Amino acid sequence: MNIEEKLSAVVKAAVSALYGIEADDKSVQLSATRKEFEGDLTLVVFPFLKASKKKPEETAQEIGDYLVANASEVEKFNVVKGFLNMVIKKGHWVSALNNILADDNFGKKTPTPESPLYMVEYSSPNTNKPLHLGHVRNNLLGSSLCRILEACGLRVVKTNIVNDRGIHICKSMLAWKLFGNGETPESSGKKGDHLVGDYYVKFDKEYRAQVKELMSQGQSEEDAKKNAPLMVEAQQMLKKWEDGDAEVRALWEKMNNWVYAGFDETYKRMGVSFDKIYYESQTYLDGKAKVNEGLEKGVFYRREDGSVWADLTKDGLDEKLLLRADGTSVYMTQDIGTAQQRFRDYDISRMIYVVGNEQNYHFQVLSILLDRLGFKWGKDLVHFSYGMVELPEGKMKSREGTVVDADDLMDKMVEDAKQMSLELGKLQDCSEAEVDEVARICGLGALKYFILKVDPRKNMMFDPKESIDFNGNTGPFIQYTHARICSVLRKAAEMGITLPNKLNEDLQISDTEGMLIQSLASYPDVVAQAGKEFSPALIANYIYDLVKQFNSFYHDFSILKEGNEDVRAFRLLLSKSVAKVVKSGMGLLGIEVPERM
């Protein structure tokens, strides 16, 4: 039980004894005291004024007296208006630090075989182009969310649905066939996903030229788009694919494999992975079957042209197409099939889709459709809807070449980190491999932190012209603090200082140190909150605050030069605990921390 919970109980006892009311959790508002006032924890007494029928100051005074008499942790208190500021005994903070030191898994819970199973879908790329910054946000949020949920004691299956079929892939295939001259990743030295993406762009370029040409011959834009030879041929290719044409299937497999090899590299570098990957080429048939089943049961209806629809007007939505007139499936159909397979494969208690907020409507519809098809978990699916990454000129658009490529961005970040490191010259006695490793950790750390510190639900801005910072509220700032602590601990070891496992609670510590421990002690609550709200940003902002606080302490207090050995040992263990929490929290964000930089 932490100090807030303990004191909360005593406050309830206090108002019960003093004013004869049973206070609920909501009315007991305890929070960290603002730094301009004396104290560690503050109780807001306004909610009790009705019962006390006394002035705020008087009420606070009475509750304060009760707390000092009945809560051993409370040393004294002061009252400012309706705020009761409690000073907690220093011994309590030392004891709290002892608890943190003793717990190797501090802040995290361990899932058991009985824990609920959460399946988290994220990444979900198309196989016609490389990953860009938008995918990066998705991947980082998804993988971090999985780590956080596990730290909250849940079992997690990380999954990915690869959209490996459809007209967009056929476009790349066709362009490669027509203009590729047999180019391969080996022959060109290009990463497979980039190579395939190049042909997707090539298709679009040639296609637009054809549309323009047809329009100059007098066709309407709509007709021209439909009749352009390239589009006609791509559609024929899609049809051949569905019919199982051997040649088309072979090309499809070849090019998809190029893409997968490229994705694997990018995923590995980002530090994301999956327990189970689904492919739409293997789920869309199940989806079609399920839709046809729904059609027979009268859940859906067929129009004159043969297409199949769901009527959602009773739910306040529109009508939704599920099968085209030619019987081919759409996105929604595939998602139904995928969902079915997943629940067949795993005993899922909750399904979470990490997908951008542009698809809010899609998931609203999916939830209803699954429910109507008789899947009892349909209603409870969670769409973890995150905001878009915007550029100064607006949304990223593949065709307009305004995308920020994931691989390029990571390269740039690592390069910048190396440059910075060389300029500062702190790693002069390291091998080149070590220098590169630090640059990798810091560069990726800067990128990941930059993205994860923002509230997932909000759109965020990225300006490619301005490089991501390494100072201030950034990943490297936090990593730097960790490296410094490691450095101090290394020096302590060199000096032959041995650290006790447990500190004497009579030790006199400063307010600064007490407050630092108070921050450390709140880490488990932050992790729980992040899991509840699906927000890695809460962890990022917490670590930043913690680190800022530590840096201030580090500046104002000596550690190794402290004359009193007990105090020196305390400060070393305090620093060590900060490093431990920083490493743990950054770990939940998928960010590594270096031991020197």
Place this chain on the structure above:
RNA sequence: GGUCGGGUAGCUCAGCUGGAUAGAGCAACAGCCUUCUAAGCUGUGGGUCAAGGGUUCGAAUCCCUUCCCGAUCACCA
């Protein structure tokens, strides 16, 4: 037009289950390295929390109206 988001310092973002004088970083300016890593620390300036109304002892936070921005309502995924 319907639905759903969002608008906080010059810029990027916290704060939003109502609590004290709205916070950080970047940018600007001024200090701090013979002392544990200056990717750091300290300070200054910078705000009509989009606007108006309401609820409340108390509103950036909750409710209503208006304005602005975005997403979506595809036989794309």
